[in-house]
Amino acid sequence: MSLDVQMLTVGPVAENCFIVRREGSERALIVDPGEEPDRILAALEDQGLKAEAILLTHCHFDHIGAVSPVAAATGATVYCPEIEVPVLADIMAYVPWPGFGPYESYEADETVAGGETLDLTGLELDVIFTPGHSPGHVSYSVREEDALFSGDVLFQGSVGRVDLPGGDWPTLLDSIRTLVDSHQPETTVYPGHMGITTLGAERATNPFLAELAR
Numbered sequence: 001m002s003l004d005v006q007m008l009t010v011g012p013v014a015e016n017c018f019i020v021r022r023e024g025s026e027r028a029l030i031v032d033p034g035e036e037p038d039r040i041l042a043a044l045e046d047q048g049l050k051a052e053a054i055l056l057t058h059c060h061f062d063h064i065g066a067v068s069p070v071a072a073a074t075g076a077t078v079y080c081p082e083i084e085v086p087v088l089a090d091i092m093a094y095v096p097w098p099g100f101g102p103y104e105s106y107e108a109d110e111t112v113a114g115g116e117t118l119d120l121t122g123l124e125l126d127v128i129f130t131p132g133h134s135p136g137h138v139s140y141s142v143r144e145e146d147a148l149f150s151g152d153v154l155f156q157g158s159v160g161r162v163d164l165p166g167g168d169w170p171t172l173l174d175s176i177r178t179l180v181d182s183h184q185p186e187t188t189v190y191p192g193h194m195g196i197t198t199l200g201a202e203r204a205t206n207p208f209l210a211e212l213a214r
Contacts, residue, residue: 058084059087084136183199
């Protein structure tokens with residue numbers, strides 16, 4: 001098996017939405033549809049794909065702004081971090097700055113807390129609890145393909161901010177340590193912002209990960 005991942009960078013804060021499938025399959029997952037639902041839906045249509053599930057790493061507005069229209073158009077099941085279900089259900093109440101939205105809220109179809117294994121579209125995904133950037137943040141790992149959808153935990157050369165409600169640096173560092181310790185260095189990291197990288201590259205060069213050696 002090989003993984004086909006398309007990255008769409010959407011919205012005013014350049015969030016990465018991913019369309020994920022087994023190579024050659026018409027069944028797809030969407031990870032973090034943050035904005036521009038028409039663009040996401042057009043990408044599915046252009047490739048002849050049916051989105052069967054929407055996976056959310058966390059519920060900051062830039063990662064969930066397009067959930068409702070994309071779910072309505074595709075019929076995809078929405079998997080939301082359990083702790084953050086109230087945010088998805090009342091998005092605009094949690095937008096911290098003016099000028100964003102409006103976004104349509106959504107009642108989660110399924111919840112995840114970490115520790116689950118999801119069998120979706122022919123892919124087996126481990127759900128890993130990775131708080132620190134937000135209270136309920138999870139990451140999704142396709143171990144068979146050495147692929148990790150890290151949301152806003154780990155970026156290329158950086159890490160998620162911890163100055164928003166529920167953010168905490170020691171907790172985030174522990175989450176990053178969990179990912180590094182449980183995956184191969186060659187694991188590809190598909191982050192919520194910035195470029196695609198690998199765990200090994202970040203362990204070697206990311207200045208924020210220097211504390212892992214202490």
